[in-house]
Amino acid sequence: MFGLFKRKMAPEGPFEFTDEIRIERPMADVYRLLDWSDPLNAQKAQGHKLTPGDGAGQWRLVVTGLENHEYLIALAASEMPVRYVYDCNVVPMIGRLVRTREAYSLAPLDGGACMAKLALTAQLVPGLTARRFAHEEKLLSAACYNAVARLKIHAENGAGAARDAEMDETNSFRIRL
Template sequence: MFEWFKRGVAPEGPVAIERAATIGCPAEELYALLDWADPRNAKRALGNLVEADPLDPDHFVAVIHQMPDLRFDLVVTHAEPHRRYAFDCVIDPLQGRLLTSHEDYRIEPRGEDACTLTLLLTAHLRPGLPTRIYEQEFTMLSMAHDNAVAKLKLHAEHGVEAVREMERQQFG
């Protein structure tokens, strides 16, 4: 009898988005851009704050220039050098309807100077969202996901200054 109340409510469970890109650099160089502990990490190279937890080598905190009031709490869940890097992320304070996310980067070497990067993003949104809001969140997550892959490709192939220029165009 009350089934019609449930129409328009988004499905329960996490949102998963996967993208792949061929990147013109060795797997070792791409991995360094992902690894929060590496001084060559892409966010560090852009001048963003990335701090390691002195009590937990798998825990990092990042503060990004464009969002200085937010703290990204990062916990590495998988680190296989030059092959796979994954971490959980919680943003403090919580933003919008995103509760947590998990980013899983897989790297497949393609000869000496190229590799394929596959990024699987799994996001947990607040439960019970109306379908329209869920679709908006999915769209924003998809755009952020595509942007992350594009920036890594740009950084790996053309350097940090190319990413800075891209961010200047994005954020003014």
């Protein structure tokens, strides 16, 4: 009886979200958009500020519109042109997200296209209620989808189209393709 009104707590993480999308470009072209060290990196091409970090395989990203936050990126693994994995911490922290690991894999398809898959592993602050976790889960699911959708738009239509891709609450904050 005493536990009847007790708040339900979320499970402990980390939590994984995945999404994939067909991109009508060769794997090598898409890989270059992911590679933080490549001059054609998508974030840099879309106008965000990307600078080298404190060591090899590290970068700092400041996203336009979020200038008070710095994304600290560390390369975890890469295999040109099939896999690109990195860890990301945002300083100061945004919401309840502590850190992520973003693992992209690319597979060839007919006609020079490729399949891009993202496995996003997120670590959230401990002690979340089930309600707060459900909100974070919705946001992270949308972020995972938006990452591959924006990658597709950039690869097929250029940096400007990716930068201008619209998302709003009428579509659960998902980019419209």
